[in-house]
Every structure is written in C-alpha cells, then in structure tokens.
Amino acid sequence: MKYLCLIHRDENVIAALSEAEITALEEEHLAYDDELRKCGHFIAAEALQNGHDSTIVKIRNGKMIVTDGPFVETKEQLGGFFLIEARDLNEAIQVVSRIPCARLGSIEVRAVRDSIRRANLT
Amino acid sequence: MTENIELKVDEVYHAESRRVLATLIRLLGDFDLAEDALHDAFTAALEQWPRDGMPANPRTWLVSTGRFKAIDRMRKRARFDASLETIAERLDGNINEVTWNEKVFNDDQLRLIFTCCHPALPADARIALTLREVCGLTTEEIARAFISSASTVAQRIVRAKSKIRDAKIPYQVPERNELAERLDTVLHVIYLVFNEGYFASSGESLTRSDLSCEAIRLGRLLMELLPEPEVIGLLALMLLHESRRKARTSSDGQIMLLDQQDRSLWNQEHIAEGLQLVERALSTRRFGAYSLQAAIAAVHAQAKNAAATDWDQIVGLYEVLFRLDPSPIVELNRAVAIAMRDGPHAGLELIDKLISSGDLEDYNLIYAARADLCRRLGKKREARDAYKQALKLSRQEPERRFYERRLAELVD
Numbered sequence: 148m149k150y151l152c153l154i155h156r157d158e159n160v161i162a163a164l165s166e167a168e169i170t171a172l173e174e175e176h177l178a179y180d181d182e183l184r185k186c187g188h189f190i191a192a193e194a195l196q197n198g199h200d201s202t203i204v205k206i207r208n209g210k211m212i213v214t215d216g217p218f219v220e221t222k223e224q225l226g227g228f229f230l231i232e233a234r235d236l237n238e239a240i241q242v243v244s245r246i247p248c249a250r251l252g253s254i255e256v257r258a259v260r261d262s263i264r265r266a267n268l269t
Numbered sequence: 270m271t272e273n274i275e276l277k278v279d280e281v282y283h284a285e286s287r288r289v290l291a292t293l294i295r296l297l298g299d300f301d302l303a304e305d306a307l308h309d310a311f312t313a314a315l316e317q318w319p320r321d322g323m324p325a326n327p328r329t330w331l332v333s334t335g336r337f338k339a340i341d342r343m344r345k346r347a348r349f350d351a352s353l354e355t356i357a358e359r360l361d362g363n364i365n366e367v368t369w370n371e372k373v374f375n376d377d378q379l380r381l382i383f384t385c386c387h388p389a390l391p392a393d394a395r396i397a398l399t400l401r402e403v404c405g406l407t408t409e410e411i412a413r414a415f416i417s418s419a420s421t422v423a424q425r426i427v428r429a430k431s432k433i434r435d436a437k438i439p440y441q442v443p444e445r446n447e448l449a450e451r452l453d454t455v456l457h458v459i460y461l462v463f464n465e466g467y468f469a470s471s472g473e474s475l476t477r478s479d480l481s482c483e484a485i486r487l488g489r490l491l492m493e494l495l496p497e498p499e500v501i502g503l504l505a506l507m508l509l510h511e512s513r514r515k516a517r518t519s520s521d522g523q524i525m526l527l528d529q530q531d532r533s534l535w536n537q538e539h540i541a542e543g544l545q546l547v548e549r550a551l552s553t554r555r556f557g558a559y560s561l562q563a564a565i566a567a568v569h570a571q572a573k574n575a576a577a578t579d580w581d582q583i584v585g586l587y588e589v590l591f592r593l594d595p596s597p598i599v600e601l602n603r604a605v606a607i608a609m610r611d612g613p614h615a616g617l618e619l620i621d622k623l624i625s626s627g628d629l630e631d632y633n634l635i636y637a638a639r640a641d642l643c644r645r646l647g648k649k650r651e652a653r654d655a656y657k658q659a660l661k662l663s664r665q666e667p668e669r670r671f672y673e674r675r676l677a678e679l680v681d
Binding site for chain 2: 148234235236237240241256258260
C-alpha cells in the first residue's frame, strides 16, 4: 500500500539552523533515503523550495488564473514529501518516525487511494 | 423448551459475543462484515440450537457459522459485483488458519482493543468505537453517557471504521517496541470512560455509574490479557476511586469532599482488591503514573478518618509522580498535599507560583484550592475572590453548587 508522507515544518525553525546543522540534516536525509531503498519502502522523496515561492493555478469558467501561493499564511509550510510502500499504517508510521525532519516538524501520512483502473488489475 | 434455549442463547450472547466478534473481525478483515456475521450466527443459533441442542463449544460454533454466513453473503452479492467473488475466495481460503484455543481468542480481543484505541483515530472516536465493539454498548447508550446524540456517535463510529479500512490500520497487537506507548493510549481511553462515569451529575447517576463499571470491566479484561504494571495500576486506581462513590454525594446531591465523607460508606471489597493490585504494580518496579496515583488513593483508603491520613507519604508519592509526569496538575495536587502536611501557608506559596506561571489559567480547581487555603487562613476576602473565579470556570452543576455554598458561608 502506498502512503504519501507530507513534511510540514516551520520555515523559521529551519532558517535558525546553522550551515553545519543544515548540511548534517541533508546528509541524514540522504542516508535515510538509501536505507529505505534497501528495504523496499522507498518510491520517491524530495525537498521542496520555500513555501512562499509557490504558485497557485486554477481554471474557472474556462479561464486560467495564476496567483502567488501559498493558500494560507500558516506557520507550518510543506517542506518536502516521501512516497513510500508499506504493508499497513503501522509500518508506514514506523518508517516515517525515522525521517530526520520528524524531529523538527510534523509529518502527515496519507494513504494513496486505489484507482478504479488499478483495482481491476487482479 | 424453546424459552429455555432463548435464555441460553441470551446468556451465551452476554458471555461470548465480544470474543466471537473479535475473532470474526480478524477472519473476515472488516468490522461491518464481522458484525453482520455475528448477527447471522446468533440468528442461526436461535433456529438450530432448539432443534439440535447446545453445541459443546458455543464460541467455536458461532465463529464457524458466522464466517460461513459471511462468505455466503459475499458470494450472493458477487452476482452483482464481481470483485466480491475474489474476497469470498480469499475468506474461504484461510480456513486452515482457524485454530481454536484460548490464546487465539485472547489475542483477538487484544487486537480489537488496540485497533479501537489506535492513535491515528480521533480521541472521541476511540472511546465510541471501544465502547461499541469491545464493550457491546449500543449507540444510544454511548450517546446518553456522553451527552451527545445517537447520530453523532454513529457518525463517529462510521468514520472510524472507514479510516481503519482506508488508511489500512492493521488488526494487530503492537510490537514489543511500541507496546508501552500504544498501551498508554488504551489506558487513557479506559480512564476517560471511567472519569466520565465518575464525575456524573447526580441527576443522571444511574447511567453514569454504569460507565465507570464498564471501564472497570474493561480494565479487568485488559489485565487478564496483558498484566502489565500500568494496567494493574489503572485497575487499582479505578477500584479505589469507585469505592468512595456512595460517600461522595450527600442525600440531597451535594458534593462531599474527601475529608467530609462518611468512610463507613466506602466499599471495603473494592478497597481490598485495589490495595492488593497497587502492591502488585509497585513491586514490579516498572510502574508508571497510574500506579502512583493508585498508591496515593491507597493511602487515603487506608486512613480510618481524615485526620489519620498519612500526608507525608502522599507528598512523597507526589514527588515521585512529578518526576515521571511533571505536569502542572500534578504540581497542583502536590501543593495541596504539602498544605495538608506543612500548613496552608506552604501550600499557598506553591499555588500562587503556579497561578502566576499561567499554565492552569482556565482550571477551576486551582482557584478552588487557593480559596480553600485562604479560607483556612482566615483570609475571607481572598477566599471569596478565588471561589468566584472557580465558579466562573466551572461547568459542572454539583461543583458549582459547592462553590456557591462556600461563598455563602464566607459572608461576614
């Protein structure tokens, strides 16, 4: 079962880290990516650019509307994601608990919905 | 003859239905399927047992029959929805996994409890689901107990079951390394249910005391299945609290504080059991907050009258509790105990420090505690101010009446 794990964190917390701390964090993340690859949980993972640099796109009445993001000025922004394969929610929770950013922010775990197409392929 | 069997089926329902459900959920992989199967199984029992006599092992019979009926149901529905045929086949396939021993049934009950109390479910859903699936309460009974509507409770339960299905919360007992944390969640649910029943307003006392009994029953079940120190500690705590129920309210529904209670009304059986359990929990040295709270309750339970209370021991226990759980509420309770041991001045100092820290701003009991100490020191105006604060923040009728009574007594 696939789970999309969204990493929410306070931009100010990250900004307050020193260069050395940020590098160490990145290395920890890369090492963890490898660990997850080895045990077959890893599907994808990326860090995202600053939340204030996002763009919103909508189509309304046939017209495209592009605006500055994010939706709401919240303290926590989406900082990155993991897409993992896990047997069930408990396993997903275990995998996510070892993501380094879990110590600095919160990680939202969302099960990926089975598409109708995929469900019939048995 | 038929009446006799109906009574027997009823007995079996009360004794076994929860265990049968727990196993059916594992075999069928779905709460709703299992509930339908349980219903079908008991319907079949009512039809067949008068004819064929009671089976040697009713529980096994019910699980088998329920499972069979569920697969049958799936097959019939598969005529309209082909995907169900695959499910029916899978369910039929795991027949070899069906072993019948006490351990399996116990494990299934544990699975059910841990799943209903999964931290990924919202707190109020955990309570509703546990009361419904583990304790067998109806939606109406749960709604009445928590002053909610049956449809709200029903919706909570439906959403919880959907989440279990869609997020794939597995039906399992947590691994050893997560057990302590997950057990904590379960104990928290049980204690919440107990407290809901314990702090009932006098008008609804009948329904509410059932809740406390339900919580104690749950506690006993959990102790049978998983005799960890904190499980034992929580059961002890609940029994010791419950032992004082009759003495807690006067005949006209007024709150009686611990030092005013008629101790001859305390249930000595509950106390005896509670004391035994506290000793057991503490002797393991792996005890936690519930066991310590139970130990404190035990000191009170052993005092023949309020004056004989060993406050020094209580303060000592609060010190240990505070180290484990440095929460402001524990600090407050410790301050009150220190006031009892060392005099109101000592307690007042600590309480004022707590109030200025701002942690318990909205907690009416901290103002009540301040008020009581001021009252004992003869500081009437300060006592009145504090009781007024407490009154502003209290939403419980007997409690409010108590504060009003104190205010009336403090009029010069």
